[in-house]
Amino acid sequence: MDSKPISNTINIISSKDLFTRINWLEQELNYRCSDAYSEELKALQAFAKNVDAAASVSTYDKGSSLIRNSYFEDYKKALEGTNAEAARFVPVDFDGVIYWLQL
Numbered sequence: 001m002d003s004k005p006i007s008n009t010i011n012i013i014s015s016k017d018l019f020t021r022i023n024w025l026e027q028e029l030n031y032r033c034s035d036a037y038s039e040e041l042k043a044l045q046a047f048a049k050n051v052d053a054a055a056s057v058s059t060y061d062k063g064s065s066l067i068r069n070s071y072f073e074d075y076k077k078a079l080e081g082t083n084a085e086a087a088r089f090v091p092v093d094f095d096g097v098i099y100w101l102q103l
Helices: 015-031 035-054 069-079
Strands: 012-014 065-068 089-094 097-102
Touching: 012 015, 015 035, 015 065, 035 089, 035 097, 065 069, 065 089, 069 097
Parallel strands: none
Antiparallel strands: 012 065, 065 097, 089 097
């Protein structure tokens, strides 16, 4: 089953999808060499490392949302009036683009 590519142009990334994609790319690269897959895997592994460094295990859920900085204000407006409005966020770098990890 093919998983969707993840890049730093996506507004919202689920951390669960991020780790699923990394695992999928690692499996694919075991069977065939692909420069595109290798480059994506390298970028996603660096992003995942930044995500892990930004949050402790006790505050971070592997299904957390990562919101692109350019979309962050719209995302927060959508949360207004909900219980999620009080959520905490920490910045995480994804290849030069800031994403906000929801804790």
